Amino acid sequence: MLVGQLALVTAAIFAGAAVYINAAEQPARLRLEPAALLAEWKTSYGRGFAMQASLALASTLCGLSAFWLTRQWSWFIGAGLMFLNWPYTLLVILPLNRRLEATPLPNADDETRRQIEAWGKLHAVRSLVSMAAVIVFLWAGQ
Numbered sequence: 001m002l003v004g005q006l007a008l009v010t011a012a013i014f015a016g017a018a019v020y021i022n023a024a025e026q027p028a029r030l031r032l033e034p035a036a037l038l039a040e041w042k043t044s045y046g047r048g049f050a051m052q053a054s055l056a057l058a059s060t061l062c063g064l065s066a067f068w069l070t071r072q073w074s075w076f077i078g079a080g081l082m083f084l085n086w087p088y089t090l091l092v093i094l095p096l097n098r099r100l101e102a103t104p105l106p107n108a109d110d111e112t113r114r115q116i117e118a119w120g121k122l123h124a125v126r127s128l129v130s131m132a133a134v135i136v137f138l139w140a141g142q
Contacts, residue, residue: 001141004075007062008137011082014055015130021048022127026120034108041100041116056085056130063137074140081133085126093122 021044029040063079066072096119103112 001066001069003062003069004066004141007059007066007078008134008141010055010059010062011130011133011137014052014059015127015134017052018127018130022120022124030117034112035105037116038103038108038112039105045097056082072140074136078133078136078140081129081136084129088125
């Protein structure tokens, strides 16, 4: 079923991007001085937000469509996991994002670094949830 495959593919792309951010990009940016660290985070966040938000939405909608067509609850569960990225981001991560975005580069300091370190830990939850969705979608497609 094509819609189920699309749910899996978009979830896997999302998960891959999320894991890449936590495993490669975040450790690399944390080696920078505070102003450069913040500048890199702002650029990366701005570009990554649109990509990951659209992937989470596409995966959710495809998973729900697969559930509608099959009435197989595993598609619904996978879609729910992918959807969780939206409220989690809006309610938990967005307040920190706004503080970081509002910080002028010359004002970046050790507190800015601590906030970006905290952001990385919060983002890791998105990596785990999306990997769980991939596993559920794989299970659903069996």
